Amino acid sequence: xxxxxxxxxxxxxxxxxxxxxxxxxxxxxxxxxxxxxxxxxxxxxxxxxxxxxxxxxxxxxxxxxxxxxxxxxxxxxxxxxxxxxxxxxxxxxxxxxxxxxxxxxxxxxxxxxxxxxxxxxxxxxxxxxxxxxxxxxxxxxxxxxxxxxxxxxxxxxxxxxxxxxxxxxxxxxxxxxxxxxxxxxxxxxxxxxxxxxxxxxxxxxxxxxxxxxxxxxxxxxxxxxxxxxxxxxxxxxxxxxxxxxxxxxxxxxxxxxxxxxxxxxxxxxxxxxxxxxxxxxxxxxxxxxxxxxxxxxxxxxxxxxxxxxxxxxxxxxxxxxxxxxxxxxxxxxxxxxxxxxxxxxxxxxxxxxxxxxxxxxxxxxxxxxxxxxxxxxxxxxxxxxxxxxxxxxxxxxxxxxxxxxxxxxxxxxxxxxxxxxxxxxxxxxxxxxxxxxxxxxxxxxxxxxxxxxxxxxxxxxxxxxxxxxxxxxxxxxxxxxxxxxxxxxxxxxxxxxxxxxxxxxxxxxxxxxxxxxxxxxxxxxxxxxxxxxxxxxxxxxxxxxxxxxxxxxxx
Amino acid sequence: xxxxxxxxxxxxxxxxxxxxxxxxxxxxxxxxxxxxxxxxxxxxxxxxxxxxxxxxxxxxxxxxxxxxxxxxxxxxxxxxxxxxxxxxxxxxxxxxxxxxxxxxxxxxxxxxxxxxxxxxxxxxxxxxxxxxxxxxxxxxxxxxxxxxxxxxxxxxxxxxxxxxxxxxxxxxxxxxxxxxxxxxxxxxxxxxx
Ligand SMILES: NC(=O)c1ccc[n+]([C@@H]2O[C@H](COP(=O)([O-])OP(=O)(O)OC[C@H]3O[C@@H](n4cnc5c(N)ncnc54)[C@H](OP(=O)(O)O)[C@@H]3O)[C@@H](O)[C@H]2O)c1
Ligand code: SF4
Numbered sequence: 093x094x095x096x097x098x099x100x101x102x103x104x105x106x107x108x109x110x111x112x113x114x115x116x117x118x119x120x121x122x123x124x125x126x127x128x129x130x131x132x133x134x135x136x137x138x139x140x141x142x143x144x145x146x147x148x149x150x151x152x153x154x155x156x157x158x159x160x161x162x163x164x165x166x167x168x169x170x171x172x173x174x175x176x177x178x179x180x181x182x183x184x185x186x187x188x189x190x191x192x193x194x195x196x197x198x199x200x201x202x203x204x205x206x207x208x209x210x211x212x213x214x215x216x217x218x219x220x221x222x223x224x225x226x227x228x229x230x231x232x233x234x235x236x237x238x239x240x241x242x243x244x245x246x247x248x249x250x251x252x253x254x255x256x257x258x259x260x261x262x263x264x265x266x267x268x269x270x271x272x273x274x275x276x277x278x279x280x281x282x283x284x285x286x287x288x289x290x291x292x293x294x295x296x297x298x299x300x301x302x303x304x305x306x307x308x309x310x311x312x313x314x315x316x317x318x319x320x321x322x323x324x325x326x327x328x329x330x331x332x333x334x335x336x337x338x339x340x341x342x343x344x345x346x347x348x349x350x351x352x353x354x355x356x357x358x359x360x361x362x363x364x365x366x367x368x369x370x371x372x373x374x375x376x377x378x379x380x381x382x383x384x385x386x387x388x389x390x391x392x393x394x395x396x397x398x399x400x401x402x403x404x405x406x407x408x409x410x411x412x413x414x415x416x417x418x419x420x421x422x423x424x425x426x427x428x429x430x431x432x433x434x435x436x437x438x439x440x441x442x443x444x445x446x447x448x449x450x451x452x453x454x455x456x457x458x459x460x461x462x463x464x465x466x467x468x469x470x471x472x473x474x475x476x477x478x479x480x481x482x483x484x485x486x487x488x489x490x491x492x493x494x495x496x497x498x499x500x501x502x503x504x505x506x507x508x509x510x511x512x513x514x515x516x517x518x519x520x521x522x523x524x525x526x527x528x529x530x531x532x533x534x535x536x537x538x539x540x541x542x543x544x545x546x547x548x549x550x551x552x553x554x555x556x557x558x559x560x561x562x563x564x565x566x567x568x569x570x571x572x573x574x575x576x577x578x579x580x581x582x583x584x585x586x587x588x589x590x591x592x593x594x595x596x597x598x599x600x601x602x603x604x605x606x607x608x609x610x611x612x613x614x615x616x617x618x619x620x621x622x623x624x625x626x627x628x629x630x631x632x633x634x635x636x637x638x639x640x641x642x643x644x645x646x647x
Numbered sequence: 648x649x650x651x652x653x654x655x656x657x658x659x660x661x662x663x664x665x666x667x668x669x670x671x672x673x674x675x676x677x678x679x680x681x682x683x684x685x686x687x688x689x690x691x692x693x694x695x696x697x698x699x700x701x702x703x704x705x706x707x708x709x710x711x712x713x714x715x716x717x718x719x720x721x722x723x724x725x726x727x728x729x730x731x732x733x734x735x736x737x738x739x740x741x742x743x744x745x746x747x748x749x750x751x752x753x754x755x756x757x758x759x760x761x762x763x764x765x766x767x768x769x770x771x772x773x774x775x776x777x778x779x780x781x782x783x784x785x786x787x788x789x790x791x792x793x794x795x796x797x798x799x800x801x802x803x804x805x806x807x808x809x810x811x812x813x814x815x816x817x818x819x820x821x822x823x824x825x826x827x828x829x830x831x832x833x834x835x836x837x838x839x840x
Binding site for chain 1: 732733734736737738739740741742743746754763764
């Protein structure tokens with residue numbers, strides 16, 4: 093056992109995720125919690141962070157870092173009601189930094205909650221009929237689902253499955269209710285059952301998603317567990333199972349790398365929970381608990397083989413999968429603007445850069461969406477691209493919503509270039525402790541640079557999937573983008589080319605450790621060739637491989 | 648120090664004064680306000696209670712460092728107060744370290760303008776832990792107060808009388824005498840301004 097990672101010890105000794113969180117919260121000397129508790133609080137949907145911009149200044153003042161907490165909701169499929177929106181908006185203004193963030197996992201995230209207000213914030217979230225259980229940590233995270241499928245009638249069905257899946261894979265410990273909601277203490281923690289997870293939960297985080305082709309908005313191949321909905325004549329027939337996707341990697345470590353999930357077979361809708369459980373428990377029992385960076389399901393499958401894996405889940409679930417059915421993806425992007433549903437109701441997808449809903453120089457978006465939530469009678473859907481769909485609007489309410497959207501500057505989708513519209517960035521500096529470089533704060537400039545180089549080469553308005561993260565952990569799924577920047581050091585990035593724009597193919601390293609001038613020159617050269625040599629309808633990512641900008645011929 | 652905040656010019660009390668001095672006549676008289684009594688107990692086995700809200704905490708840095716250097720066996724207990732935990736917990740990192748290493752046995756905090764925790768002054772903290780405080784005093788502890796002379800010091804004094812009354816089971820008059828005796832015995836020492 094001694095070769096297990098330290099996190100395994102913390103989990104095992106935590107009495108099902110309690111640790112010393114109560115004591116940590118009560119310690120008045122610090123805005124932080126104890127070190128072991130920083131691991132455990134993730135399972136409760138929170139991370140401890142500090143403002144890295146002012147770290148040095150505070151150290152000089154002999155003050156500890158400005159600790160605060162990020163809180164993430166669990167919101168399967170990213171659907172919420174206007175009433176919930178209003179409650180979350182209030183939480184953002186009262187307890188957090190005035191920002192409601194839409195995450196790449198279709199959840200809400202609050203930043204800047206201080207320790208002494210953490211409990212009140214948790215309770216306010218629960219009062220909005222949401223929780224934060226298992227939003228982070230070595231468990232199944234928020235379950236994603238296509239936000240605005242072309243086949244609109246399938247959305248409620250798929251959303252329902254996302255909810256069921258999320259509930260089914262939820263930790264059962266009472267710790268969350270005890271610590272945050274003043275729930276009754278369960279006396280014997282030994283007797284407490286965590287039937288699915290056991291005392292040490294999973295070796296690592298576990299991500300699940302359900303997708304409805306042809307829009308691969310959830311990036312289904314980036315997840316540990318995925319379900320591709322197979323629709324025939326408007327009816328859900330079942331799902332293709334995907335397993336072993338994942339984005340995380342470590343710089344200069346060949347042992348780690350992103351991986352596109354395998355398609356393992358087809359299953360009936362009513363088999364979904366059994367299959368999910370089989371996949372999760374297989375990973376629980378066989379995942380690597382010694383080396384955390386090798387602990388995701390993708391490595392378990394890679395090390396033991398897909399055949400072994402399928403045999404193992406077949407044994408556990410008690411039935412075999414059918415052969416996978418055909419499916420086709422066309423894009424990972426959102427369908428912006430108004431789209432009509434099969435029931436004659438309308439859905440409006442707005443561009444929310446980096447998912448940050450706040451009142452900023454871009455416009456009073458937080459205020460605007462509050463005003464919309466006050467009158468909107470449908471629901472809201474957070475998209476996997478961190479955008480927002482105002483869903484289920486009656487035809488006669490469209491003009492009114494449109495007017496609000498324009499008044500509050502929420503009509504970016506009507507003005508932004510395709511590159512800016514579809515770009516993704518993670519939070520990175522100053523918030524994320526792992527960040528090595530800027531991401532979200534650099535994205536506007538980066539998108540502009542890319543667009544300028546495109547325009548300079550006669551490619552203005554070309555669609556291209558651009559993503560940037562502050563470190564190789566890959567929260568904004570960079571390794572599937574056509575052009576991606578992954579942070580190495582302040583102002584320096586690894587430059588990747590070659591995703592297919594459909595989320596089915598990994599990109600590859602084009603240049604290492606580039607600064608901005610090098611980046612601009614590289615993009616310029618690449619776009620010049622792309623403009624001259626591309627085939628009819630060929631995307632930049634496809635071109636990059638064919639032209640040898642990446643791959644065996646490169647370098 | 649010279650900056651603008653919320654449309655108001657702010658200057659440092661000392662640096663602003665020094666910077667305002669003009670030309671040849673720019674002279675400032677500097678002297679040390681002596682307070683020979685405000686010293687740690689010679690007997691290092693005695694417990695020490697330090698009450699220093701705001702800038703009043705300054706001497707206690709030295710006190711705690713000195714006690715550690717002495718290898719004092721008596722315990723050290725600090726009361727600190729300020730407006731905001733995040734921005735004004737002076738020498739926070741040092742106190743945390745002292746607590747971690749056991750040099751400070753206790754550290755009680757009172758923040759007066761944070762919305763998420765009860766608004767308190769140091770004397771409110773004193774009253775809350777009056778029982779323990781009284782036990783320390785009974786055990787021969789030395790008590791030091793540093794900081795604001797106008798409001799804080801009298802309020803702390805009143806709190807001490809309340810504590811002796813309540814936990815010593817005496818009348819108000821007797822408690823007052825008791826606290827005065829502590830001062831006469833040079834076990835209750837103040838450096839207030
Ligand atoms: N005579 C001098 O030469 C001189 C020089 C500098 C400073 N001073 C005085 O020294 C004092 C210390 O200043 P500082 O900046 O260190 O801190 P401070 O202004 O005294 O503030 C420290 C904390 O004490 C609180 N406080 C206010 N009234 C109190 C009372 N009656 N009893 C206990 N705590 C009380 C404050 O709360 P609230 O503010 O929220 O009420 C604050 O939380 C000030 O009164 C200042 O005017 C005097
Ligand atoms: S990708 Fe890295 S820097 Fe960005 S949010 Fe994730 S962990 Fe932080």
